[in-house]
Amino acid sequence: MIISEATNHNVHQAAARQGGEINRGIDLAPIRVGLHDEIFQGSRPVFAGVDARAAYCYLLAAAEHRDADTWVFICSMLPSRV
Template sequence: MGVERSVGYISQTLQAAGQQAAVYNQAVVIPVPILGEADEIFQGRQPCLTVVDGRSFLVLNLTPAEHRDGTTWGADLPGFGRTGHPVPGPGL
């Protein structure tokens, strides 16, 4: 397309889109129980804590994190539960 963008520009655009998506997602009502599948993915070397509905593949949570240990997950998942979505169980 002949358009060049810097990594910083792309990163800022993605951050802004993520913030808008987070606001939108707070209003999403899922009419059936979800099958929460929790894992982490990486953006470069940074882990992103992820929860996906195993039936629809709807991304329910995608949060950058400093670490990918149980303490970090333990701090992140209760906030996910406050959104009205059930928290995935142990062993994930």
């Protein structure tokens, strides 16, 4: 069976919306120590954050750059849930 590019796009968009809803419902308040680093998808940096105690990955964010300003921007999205 061949799936069109538009159908593939729609399926991925629906999954991303559902994942966003699930993520917004997670309480990050119990995280006391977060370990932050960069991993790579091909040559693109992906910022990662893991709870040191539970090994729960609470942050995966693709970015164009891996400088300090980008880290500040990425992490500034977390405090409302931490």
